Amino acid sequence: MNKLTFSLNYRKPKSEYKRSEELMICIRYYHKDSENSKARIIKKSTGVKCRLKDWDTDWHKNSNRYPVKSSDPDHERKNKLLIEKVEAFKIYELPAQQKKQDFSTLLKSKVPDGELKNKWTTYKDKINLVNPANKRNIDVIVVGTGLAGGSASATLAELGYNVKTFCYQDSPRRAHSIAAQGGINAAKNYQGDGDSTYRLFYDTVKGGDYRSREANVYRLAEVSANIIDQCVAQGVPFARDYGGLLDNRSFGGVLVSRTFYAKGQTGQQLLLGAYSAMNRQIARGKISMHNRHEMLDVVIVDGKARGIIARNLVTGEIERHSAHAVVLASGGYGNVYFLSTNAMGSNVTAAWKAHKKGAFFANPCYTQIHPTCIPRSGDYQSKLTLMSESLRNDGRIWVPKHMKDVEGLRSGKIKAVDIAEEDRDYYLERRYPAFGNLVPRDVASRAAKERCDAGYGVNQTGEAVFLDFSSAIARYGKEQALLKGLDVNNTSVVTNLGTEIVRSKYGNLFQMYEKIVDENPYKTPMMIYPAVHYTMGGIWVDYNLMTTVPGLYAIGEANFSDHGANRLGASALMQGLADGYFVLPYTIGDYLADDIRTGPISIDSKEFDEAEKLVKERINKLINNNGKNSVDYYHKILGKIMWDKCGMARTEQGLKEAIAEIKQLREDFWNNVSVPGQENEMNTELEKAGRVADFLELGELFAKDALERNESCGGHFREEYSTPEGEAKRDDEKYTYVSAWEYTGQPSDAKLHKEELLFENIEVKVRSYK
Amino acid sequence: MNLNLKIWRQKSKKDKGKIVDYPIANVSEHMSFLEMLDVLNEELVSKGEEPVAFDHDCREGIFGMCSLYINGEAHGPDRGVTTCQLHMRKFKDGDTIFIEPFRATALPVIKDLIVDRSSMDRIQQAGGFVSVNTSGNTQDANAIPIPKENADLAFDAATCIGCGACIATCKNSSAMLYVSAKVSQFSLLPQGQVEAKDRVINMVNKMDEEGFGNCTNTGACEVECPKGISLDNISRMNREFLSANFGLKK
Numbered sequence A: 001m002n003k004l005t006f007s008l009n010y011r012k013p014k015s016e017y018k019r020s021e022e023l024m025i026c027i028r029y030y031h032k033d034s035e036n037s038k039a040r041i042i043k044k045s046t047g048v049k050c051r052l053k054d055w056d057t058d059w060h061k062n063s064n065r066y067p068v069k070s071s072d073p074d075h076e077r078k079n080k081l082l083i084e085k086v087e088a089f090k091i092y093e094l095p096a097q098q099k100k101q102d103f104s105t106l107l108k109s110k111v112p113d114g115e116l117k118n119k120w121t122t123y124k125d126k127i128n129l130v131n132p133a134n135k136r137n138i139d140v141i142v143v144g145t146g147l148a149g150g151s152a153s154a155t156l157a158e159l160g161y162n163v164k165t166f167c168y169q170d171s172p173r174r175a176h177s178i179a180a181q182g183g184i185n186a187a188k189n190y191q192g193d194g195d196s197t198y199r200l201f202y203d204t205v206k207g208g209d210y211r212s213r214e215a216n217v218y219r220l221a222e223v224s225a226n227i228i229d230q231c232v233a234q235g236v237p238f239a240r241d242y243g244g245l246l247d248n249r250s251f252g253g254v255l256v257s258r259t260f261y262a263k264g265q266t267g268q269q270l271l272l273g274a275y276s277a278m279n280r281q282i283a284r285g286k287i288s289m290h291n292r293h294e295m296l297d298v299v300i301v302d303g304k305a306r307g308i309i310a311r312n313l314v315t316g317e318i319e320r321h322s323a324h325a326v327v328l329a330s331g332g333y334g335n336v337y338f339l340s341t342n343a344m345g346s347n348v349t350a351a352w353k354a355h356k357k358g359a360f361f362a363n364p365c366y367t368q369i370h371p372t373c374i375p376r377s378g379d380y381q382s383k384l385t386l387m388s389e390s391l392r393n394d395g396r397i398w399v400p401k402h403m404k405d406v407e408g409l410r411s412g413k414i415k416a417v418d419i420a421e422e423d424r425d426y427y428l429e430r431r432y433p434a435f436g437n438l439v440p441r442d443v444a445s446r447a448a449k450e451r452c453d454a455g456y457g458v459n460q461t462g463e464a465v466f467l468d469f470s471s472a473i474a475r476y477g478k479e480q481a482l483l484k485g486l487d488v489n490n491t492s493v494v495t496n497l498g499t500e501i502v503r504s505k506y507g508n509l510f511q512m513y514e515k516i517v518d519e520n521p522y523k524t525p526m527m528i529y530p531a532v533h534y535t536m537g538g539i540w541v542d543y544n545l546m547t548t549v550p551g552l553y554a555i556g557e558a559n560f561s562d563h564g565a566n567r568l569g570a571s572a573l574m575q576g577l578a579d580g581y582f583v584l585p586y587t588i589g590d591y592l593a594d595d596i597r598t599g600p601i602s603i604d605s606k607e608f609d610e611a612e613k614l615v616k617e618r619i620n621k622l623i624n625n626n627g628k629n630s631v632d633y634y635h636k637i638l639g640k641i642m643w644d645k646c647g648m649a650r651t652e653q654g655l656k657e658a659i660a661e662i663k664q665l666r667e668d669f670w671n672n673v674s675v676p677g678q679e680n681e682m683n684t685e686l687e688k689a690g691r692v693a694d695f696l697e698l699g700e701l702f703a704k705d706a707l708e709r710n711e712s713c714g715g716h717f718r719e720e721y722s723t724p725e726g727e728a729k730r731d732d733e734k735y736t737y738v739s740a741w742e743y744t745g746q747p748s749d750a751k752l753h754k755e756e757l758l759f760e761n762i763e764v765k766v767r768s769y770k
Numbered sequence B: 001m002n003l004n005l006k007i008w009r010q011k012s013k014k015d016k017g018k019i020v021d022y023p024i025a026n027v028s029e030h031m032s033f034l035e036m037l038d039v040l041n042e043e044l045v046s047k048g049e050e051p052v053a054f055d056h057d058c059r060e061g062i063f064g065m066c067s068l069y070i071n072g073e074a075h076g077p078d079r080g081v082t083t084c085q086l087h088m089r090k091f092k093d094g095d096t097i098f099i100e101p102f103r104a105t106a107l108p109v110i111k112d113l114i115v116d117r118s119s120m121d122r123i124q125q126a127g128g129f130v131s132v133n134t135s136g137n138t139q140d141a142n143a144i145p146i147p148k149e150n151a152d153l154a155f156d157a158a159t160c161i162g163c164g165a166c167i168a169t170c171k172n173s174s175a176m177l178y179v180s181a182k183v184s185q186f187s188l189l190p191q192g193q194v195e196a197k198d199r200v201i202n203m204v205n206k207m208d209e210e211g212f213g214n215c216t217n218t219g220a221c222e223v224e225c226p227k228g229i230s231l232d233n234i235s236r237m238n239r240e241f242l243s244a245n246f247g248l249k250k
């Protein structure tokens, strides 16, 4: 079936359009690569528009009819143009498309058939289920207690499975998710500003620079509303307005207000919700919780994930745990950069061990560098602190226009407030008038780097820009003064009133800033600079969230699925809870349905023996190495290579160097690292050593992936592929795929498998926020 | 600046433990307290000695992972912050600083400055939840409006990070502030009403069972709490407790 046809580009269900609305006409080209493959659709805008009532739905039934009816005064010209477009398409597009990519047949996305908006519902109706009596005989291991792992553990236990949950902290409540500040998205449309499931889906795919899987993203948008209902029922105290209803704010990259929040502690409140749901199941004996345990390997029996090897971090004991399926919810790997906004213990170990046991690792180079973090202050710096994106709702970002002011600031002769309004360069508002300070994160970060590279950085290190609240304070102050009948021209009254409003919105963030920097951000603008924050890449999963290893699942930040090459703010929390509460608990049933007669999995098998032996050997090697350098010594060097060569801007040359340098550093690590203490006791250096050893492998694959992707998309910016104005240049023809890497012995020898990305419900466009 | 650190070292749960002196030089006032300890540890490791074990993770004052009793105060001399948010500018050249673990019968030391806080989790397991299923059959979130004032108060109570400073500070090692924060959060919201009675009784009983002391209203916990959890929560919990036990009006 190779077919060329026309269609209207619907952005929402047809029934929601008025008959008089104008829609773009697209060419659709259906074709199959071989007899048995799925039909692929290429969609291309014709630039010709047509009102709904002038569209002849049955035009193709008769060779004499044309798409645009004669009721359109301009129908003749339009139809002629359409014919021309088709001819042009045939001549120019078809040969190019025939240079087909070698997409992998190993990667089965398992996206169900049917219309996008019905896929999930129909699929859920048909999926295999395990009956409640049988669930009692099935064990599931969950590694991680963040929003993803916590919610999954609670729901799986509630459904009746026996759940064993692991985390390396001393309590499940301390998973990294608790640090999330700004909020969680949901397509509730409580503000009545035109939000919908489709719009959230559209924003997420566009925000991700068209590098995510449509069906997964749509499902995420679909279940998002339910998350809010669920959390409120659990007693999560979201912010409310004076009428007692839920309040919303906006985040970058979108034009609606759909972010639910609990001051600057949204992650905390959501995680405590999941934690309390877990506690209920722990009390019922359905979850057995293993705190201060670190997973060090997955055990595969007969090709299926059947357990893990974990180290008890208090006693040092190496333990075996078996189950019918293993779920990884171990978070992201931003700490490969040493300095990031992630918790100190966040690691890639669980994911990396799974990768080495057969799970493909997808898009490792997609990293998010968050634009608003507190700049670093010295070499002893141990981590970076995020200032939530929500601040960009009210803060304006600028640097001085003139070099003399920059110099004045650095030498301490002048302060930010001394610089006159007209001498300030609000560069985001200048470059991106439509979105202004609310452009997506990757765009905002690169713009800050551009200004600082050009020499306009406002602190000693030259790596900082201002985030200024004075306009917001004045604006809110005037509003309040008017409401209260006070004098709007009295600056001190207005400032005080405005300050109070800003405090009520961001109080804890301002306090955090003041404690760290020792400056009052109500009075002087904050200084910020981009920092590593989130990793879009992760373990490859199919629509069921299963990895390439049967029975091994990955959810939350640990997987690669929903955010493409760039994540929008407030969407990670949404994804974690969607995966854990609403998706995995269903899809895992489909796999476990075959295990109802398996019985308990024994830990006395050669596979467990073997895995445990390797884990112990590695630990002994680290302990007995007697080298001369500390673990942090290596981690810092690795971090610097990553930041300089695989950071906000990457080049072919730099990436090649990074690969060589990381390889060498890894060798040096294994020869010269020193880990004091013993293996059979609590040993925090040993824990760090194991994590850094894995980062040293991941870093190399990361650089390799970035080198392979000869385009700029989302968080991955290659200098060679940019416009003269510094905007990213994507290459859809060559790179509309997921890079999934198979481990073959050395990170740099990893084998690339490509999953093709098809966009059937969204027109792929250049991402513009201008 | 140069400092003289006196740090509690204890090899394991069973070990007796003692204070050991560690002089440290060239500490920058911009460092956080934990970064200062990182520098010390780096020095110890390079000498082949075992570093000082302490709990930490987020270094943003939100996980509640870090602890430390610094010069006799939980989370050190600054107010409204956790140890990881404490900065060296609060100290001056030549200072002697005592660094000890949080101490309470219910929070035994595991190693050096690390304590076992699992008893605090067990109190939550006794009732710190709303019994709602998590599979999604819930009503619309805006179906029950909640007065902003109550929502805000519930939020304030819910910001407890479970660090245990209140317990370590209290001369009776009471966990009242910590427990009352959770009880208050739910008692201020309609969602938590159905099980309010059982919740407060079960949590208080569990607290006693785990070996936490009684509250004698010294108020020290409120002063040291890094999140500003207020004593009002304790009064609110006492009212809940009385009404649950004796049917008194709240």
Ligand SMILES: Cc1cc2nc3c(=O)[nH]c(=O)nc-3n(C[C@H](O)[C@H](O)[C@H](O)COP(=O)(O)OP(=O)(O)OC[C@H]3O[C@@H](n4cnc5c(N)ncnc54)[C@H](O)[C@@H]3O)c2cc1C
Pocket: A143, A144, A145, A146, A147, A148, A149, A150, A166, A167, A168, A169, A172, A174, A175, A176, A177, A178, A179, A180, A181, A182, A183, A184, A266, A267, A293, A294, A295, A296, A329, A330, A331, A332, A341, A342, A343, A346, A347, A349, A350, A386, A388, A533, A534, A555, A556, A557, A558, A569, A570, A571, A572, A573, A574, A576
């Ligand atoms: C400072 C900050 C602010 C953020 N703000 C927002 C926001 O406002 N909105 C938003 O949507 N997103 C935000 N994010 C992103 C979001 O918080 C994370 O992506 C998300 O919380 C990840 O959740 P998770 O459940 O996948 O993993 P995590 O919460 O990272 O949990 C990982 C879990 O795995 C466990 N674990 C890891 N490795 C092992 C191992 N080897 N063995 C045993 N256990 C292990 C850990 O103990 C932990 O329990 C923010 C991130 C940061 C850093």
Ligand code: SF4
Pocket: B159, B160, B161, B162, B163, B164, B165, B166, B167, B177, B178, B181, B224, B225, B226, B227, B228, B229
């Ligand atoms: S009440 Fe305060 S001091 Fe006590 S555990 Fe909670 S946050 Fe820590």
Ligand code: FES
Pocket: B055, B056, B057, B058, B059, B060, B061, B062, B063, B064, B065, B066, B067, B082, B083, B084, B085
């Ligand atoms: S390290 Fe997280 S609260 Fe201090």
